[in-house]
Amino acid sequence: MVKKQTTILNPRNISDILDSDTSSLGVRSADIEAIILSHAHFDHVGDPSTFPPSTNLVVGPGIRDSHWPGYPINPAAINLDSDIQGRHVREITFDKTEMGAVTIGSFDALDYFGDGSFYLLNCPGHSVGHICALARVTVSPDSFVFMGGDSCHHPGVLRPTKYLPCPSQSCHSRLSDRSCESKSESVFTLSPVLTSDYDTALKTVDNIKELDASDDVFVILAHDSTLRGNVDFYPSTINDWKAKGYDMNTRWLFCKELENAQESSK
Ligand SMILES: [Zn+2]
Ligand SMILES: [Zn+2]
Known part of the structure; x- marks a missing residue:
């Protein structure tokens, strides 16, 4: 199957x-x-x-x-x-005594190279030992790329939030059964089907929502199909994602895709 x-x-x-x-x-x-x-x-x-x-x-x-x-x-x-x-x-144990152990936002983390350029983050819930990564891609000003793996499989699980409300021009209220005031509630709730520990997975998603709201962090989920064709892939680099507007251009694309899917199913 x-x-x-x-x-x-x-x-x-x-x-x-x-x-x-x-x-x-x-x-x-x-x-x-x-x-x-x-x-x-x-x-x-x-x-x-x-x-x-x-x-x-x-x-x-x-x-x-x-x-x-x-x-x-x-x-x-x-x-x-x-x-x-x-x-x-x-x-990686993420034990506080492990060399390089740090805290990033709400995550237990490890400063992989010891120079603040690349962190591993403890993000369990989807599966045992699931981890994510945060790469510092520019300094002064700092900007980061967060690699979220399978913490969740759709950006609508992360957005919108109270930190990152849905912009009015792409209001998604009709995409879900939630009220229009739910502009600060994610479109989807994490499905327990794709987790090994649901409560822990929900906590991980909540922690990622905090990072996702930062204008300095570009969040990438492994299965986010809206990024395909809208960001550069290897061997191109995305260190300049901010200058290219990747976050602004892709953050709410999933709303459009859902709207189009609804239209075509009518
Ligand atoms: Zn996967
Ligand atoms: Zn997986």
């Missing part, structure tokens, strides 16, 4: 994409210090075995023992054992 409903847009290995890239970035698979998994679901893992053994695998709390040993050592496993064979697996 999963195979029938899943479309893989780019069937190439990440390592192949890096090694055949002809852009000026010049990043090769051998340069990659670590692969960071937001979580270990099949659509987020890729094939780590195509990277050299020098590339570490970084995962969130509890992932290592709940997903490996993998197949075929454990025939019931959903991950391959080759993902970790011959590779150092670093499991």
Whole structure:
């Protein structure tokens, strides 16, 4: 069933994409210090075995023992054992005593490089050990990209909020069964179907809403289809997302998509 409903847009290995890239970035698979998994679901893992053994695998709390040993050592496993064979697996604990432990907004976090350029954030709920990342892409003024993984699967779960009300010109009240005063309530409520711990997942979403309201943070959800065609993808960079207006241009696109879907279903 999963195979029938899943479309893989780019069937190439990440390592192949890096090694055949002809852009000026010049990043090769051998340069990659670590692969960071937001979580270990099949659509987020890729094939780590195509990277050299020098590339570490970084995962969130509890992932290592709940997903490996993998197949075929454990025939019931959903991950391959080759993902970790011959590779150092670093499991982030988010313990306050862990080197680099910090707090970002309402998140327990880890300052990955120790220089404030890249943070891992504890975002459980969708699955055991689900983590997100926050990259500082400019300084003076600071701006960030938040990589939300599968914390939720639709931007309408995050928006609007009391911090980020729906702008009147894209009022979505008719998109949901909520009243028009609900311009500060998200269009959708997180579905419990896609969580391993619903209450924790709701708390994670609430924490992300705080970041999402900042004009200095561009929030990306892994499955947000409204970003496709509206932001640049690798090998382009999005360090200048603010200058390009990505947040302003994409934040409420989902309302338009929902309106169009409603129109076409009439
Ligand atoms: Zn997932
Ligand atoms: Zn996913």
